[in-house]
Amino acid sequence: MWAKLAPNRLIISLAIILILVVAAGAAFVWSGLYNVAASRDHFWVTTWILEKVREQSVETHSTFIETPPLDDPDLVRLGAAHYEGGCVPCHSRPGEPINAIVSQMLPSPPHLADVTAGEPPEELHWIVKHGLKYTGMPAWPAPIRDDEVWALTAFLMELAGGEMDNYRQLAGLDRVPPGALAGTEPTHRTEAVALTQCIRCHDDAAVSTISSLVPKLGGQSIGYLERALKEYTARVRPSGIMQPVATHLDDREIAKIANYYANLDAQPGQRGIDPARIARGQALATEGDPQNAIPRCLACHSHSRAAEFPALAGQHSDYLAGQLRVWQSGGRDRTAYGQIMAPIARRLTEEQVLDVASYFASLPPEAYRNESASALPDSK
Amino acid sequence: MRDRSFQAFAALPVLLIVAGCVDVQSALNPAGGEAERIHTLSWILIIFCSVVFLGVAIATIIALFGSHRWRQRLAGERLVIGAGLIFPAAALSALLGYSVVIMGIAGSAEGEDGLRISVVGERWWWRVIYIARDGRRIESANELRVPTGQPVRLELTSADVIHSFWVPKLAGKLDMIPGRTNTLTLSVSEPGISRGQCAEYCGGAHALMSFFVIAMPPADFETWLARESEPAAVPVDEAEIQGHALFVQSGCGACHTVRGTDASGTIAPDLTHVGNRHSLAAATLPNNAEAFASWIRDNQHIKPENLMPPYEIYTERELGQLATYLESLR
Numbered sequence: 231m232w233a234k235l236a237p238n239r240l241i242i243s244l245a246i247i248l249i250l251v252v253a254a255g256a257a258f259v260w261s262g263l264y265n266v267a268a269s270r271d272h273f274w275v276t277t278w279i280l281e282k283v284r285e286q287s288v289e290t291h292s293t294f295i296e297t298p299p300l301d302d303p304d305l306v307r308l309g310a311a312h313y314e315g316g317c318v319p320c321h322s323r324p325g326e327p328i329n330a331i332v333s334q335m336l337p338s339p340p341h342l343a344d345v346t347a348g349e350p351p352e353e354l355h356w357i358v359k360h361g362l363k364y365t366g367m368p369a370w371p372a373p374i375r376d377d378e379v380w381a382l383t384a385f386l387m388e389l390a391g392g393e394m395d396n397y398r399q400l401a402g403l404d405r406v407p408p409g410a411l412a413g414t415e416p417t418h419r420t421e422a423v424a425l426t427q428c429i430r431c432h433d434d435a436a437v438s439t440i441s442s443l444v445p446k447l448g449g450q451s452i453g454y455l456e457r458a459l460k461e462y463t464a465r466v467r468p469s470g471i472m473q474p475v476a477t478h479l480d481d482r483e484i485a486k487i488a489n490y491y492a493n494l495d496a497q498p499g500q501r502g503i504d505p506a507r508i509a510r511g512q513a514l515a516t517e518g519d520p521q522n523a524i525p526r527c528l529a530c531h532s533h534s535r536a537a538e539f540p541a542l543a544g545q546h547s548d549y550l551a552g553q554l555r556v557w558q559s560g561g562r563d564r565t566a567y568g569q570i571m572a573p574i575a576r577r578l579t580e581e582q583v584l585d586v587a588s589y590f591a592s593l594p595p596e597a598y599r600n601e602s603a604s605a606l607p608d609s610k
Numbered sequence: 611m612r613d614r615s616f617q618a619f620a621a622l623p624v625l626l627i628v629a630g631c632v633d634v635q636s637a638l639n640p641a642g643g644e645a646e647r648i649h650t651l652s653w654i655l656i657i658f659c660s661v662v663f664l665g666v667a668i669a670t671i672i673a674l675f676g677s678h679r680w681r682q683r684l685a686g687e688r689l690v691i692g693a694g695l696i697f698p699a700a701a702l703s704a705l706l707g708y709s710v711v712i713m714g715i716a717g718s719a720e721g722e723d724g725l726r727i728s729v730v731g732e733r734w735w736w737r738v739i740y741i742a743r744d745g746r747r748i749e750s751a752n753e754l755r756v757p758t759g760q761p762v763r764l765e766l767t768s769a770d771v772i773h774s775f776w777v778p779k780l781a782g783k784l785d786m787i788p789g790r791t792n793t794l795t796l797s798v799s800e801p802g803i804s805r806g807q808c809a810e811y812c813g814g815a816h817a818l819m820s821f822f823v824i825a826m827p828p829a830d831f832e833t834w835l836a837r838e839s840e841p842a843a844v845p846v847d848e849a850e851i852q853g854h855a856l857f858v859q860s861g862c863g864a865c866h867t868v869r870g871t872d873a874s875g876t877i878a879p880d881l882t883h884v885g886n887r888h889s890l891a892a893a894t895l896p897n898n899a900e901a902f903a904s905w906i907r908d909n910q911h912i913k914p915e916n917l918m919p920p921y922e923i924y925t926e927r928e929l930g931q932l933a934t935y936l937e938s939l940r
Contacts, residue, residue, distance in 0.1 A: 518877070520877050523877050524877075525865045529863055529864030530861030535861065536856075566922035569919055569920050570919040570921060570923070571919070572919065573917065573919050574919065
């Protein structure tokens with residue numbers, strides 16, 4: 231029948247059908263008849279399409295991601311500690327029921343142990359980093375910090391591995407004194423510390439940090455601690471882990487926290503580091519590598535330094551090396567202080583990064599911490 | 611001077627283009643032995659070529675429009691052999707011989723026992739080391755001071771990539787090659803200032819890798835060199851003292867040397883007497899307190915890709931103090 235119609239009549243018929251379809255669609259949208267209530271599930275076909283699109287999209291987009299080694303316990307603990315602060319509100323702790331309010335979202339956030347089993351790590355990494363549209367799953371606040379996303383991925387892989395009976399220990403919940411969780415009682419003499427639960431991850435008088443990827447803060451200079459927290463608050467020092475925590479702090483609380491940690495005794499340095507690495511690191515720290523335009527570290531990171539420059543002695547080598555790599559990948563270029571370190575960090579080879587991190591980790595914390603006023607040139 | 615009006619006429623188009631640097635950076639305005647020889651040779655070649663061109667043009671006109679008799683003369687074997695073979699061979703050989711003789715003087719041994727200056731090309735500045743007759747090495751940067759009336763031997767090398775040392779007013783250009791020392795002898799007749807420029811593309815900030823050569827009467831030069839070899843001035847007033855404290859606390863000494871203080875870095879220019887120099891940042895900025903301040907804070911905008919990190923950490927007051935201190939290093 232269609233074949234008998236003249237071509238121009240065919241075109242006119244198609245155009246009329248198209249106009250009718252568009253008009254019907256517009257009428258439907260403007261009528262408000264479609265029900266957007268989260269209390270009512272999608273049609274089964276809508277659900278099927280949404281899930282299929284999501285699965286295929288994640289698989290395709292994570293194709294070229296390369297997974298670093300994830301079986302490092304320090305990586306898992308850092309991921310777990312962040313999970314407690316960042317993910318638990320929706321996904322709940324392993325073994326505990328989903329929050330009654332959150333469970334009424336559509337789709338409702340799943341227990342991650344159920345959905346991560348069998349998932350490849352690169353797909354988990356991609357979801358954690360980018361979030362998922364139309365699900366309420368947010369993207370990582372600092373997309374440049376792949377290292378942090380991998381920490382959480384490492385924890386999720388652990389979670390996918392089966393029954394997790396040591397969650398409270400992994401996430402540092404057992405490090406917080408009773409009563410501090412509610413934020414009602416000041417622990418460690420300052421309420422701000424209780425508020426943000428710094429102790430869950432960072433060091434305290436009795437314990438070191440929860441992971442070698444978390445910096446020790448005891449004995450650090452006030453100037454540096456305040457600066458770091460303010461940079462997180464202003465979102466110029468990207469970190470999906472620290473930015474959400476620091477956002478809650480006002481200047482008064484920042485000053486209190488800085489003061490608390492500056493007066494805290496430092497945890498001892500690291501032992502058992504390869505002496506050859508330490509020796510090479512020491513040469514770099516004390517003399518630099520002028521051939522490659524690398525100045526000596528101790529010019530800024532020693533007793534004569536400005537208070538805003540951090541002390542590095544006794545710090546974890548994993549943390550130091552990790553931060554140098556963040557600099558190399560452009561993750562710390564946005565602050566005035568970060569811009570000083572950035573070109574220098576980029577000149578370091580991976581071996582030099584490990585050497586110099588090992589050297590500072592091997593030092594006793596009190597090394598180079600004498601903040602005497604700078605000496606003037608002797609008037610010979 | 612005598613042929614200045616002719617030069618101005620002949621080189622008018624070129625002069626219009628390079629008018630900006632005719633005073634301090636022009637090969638047409640030579641102030642040193644080698645540059646003067648190059649200058650003479652250039653004019654001889656230009657005049658010679660002009661005469662030949664004129665001759666050829668006249669011959670062409672004759673060939674096209676001349677009378678039969680003239681055209682026959684032009685086609686004669688004598689002219690072809692004389693002007694086509696003998697004249698070019700003889701003239702070019704003579705010019706070659708002349709240029710070898712005149713330029714060969716530069717490579718002679720003059721200046722062996724006089725002042726030597728080692729100039730090392732760095733990305734993107736010049737390390738300058740005066741080697742006195744007694745062997746003392748006095749380091750400076752981005753500026754050469756030379757005594758007038760005597761040959762000064764420059765030993766040119768590079769610390770990283772290939773650079774090229776060129777002060778058009780004083781001499782031809784000479785490459786600075788890593789692992790090799792090229793020697794250039796400067797002899798400047800009159801006191802004055804000349805500008806030089808790296809003449810071999812060496813990366814990001816190549817265009818801003820310049821310097822000044824300041825020629826001084828020998829007595830003044832000796833006085834200057836004696837002062838240059840002294841340690842840095844001790845900060846006196848409050849701003850200078852504060853500026854020096856900031857200099858130490860900020861770790862500037864990791865890269866820069868200020869002799870007489872703990873600052874002993876070798877990565878970046880020596881600042882012992884930086885306040886005395888004609889320019890900052892390898893002839894990128896004038897030398898004054900304002901320039902010091904903007905360089906410290908904005909150096910990556912002023913000279914993109916240079917190896918110094920930008921220091922945006924200071925307040926205006928602190929920048930002023932640092933600038934005051936650096937300016938006091940005279």
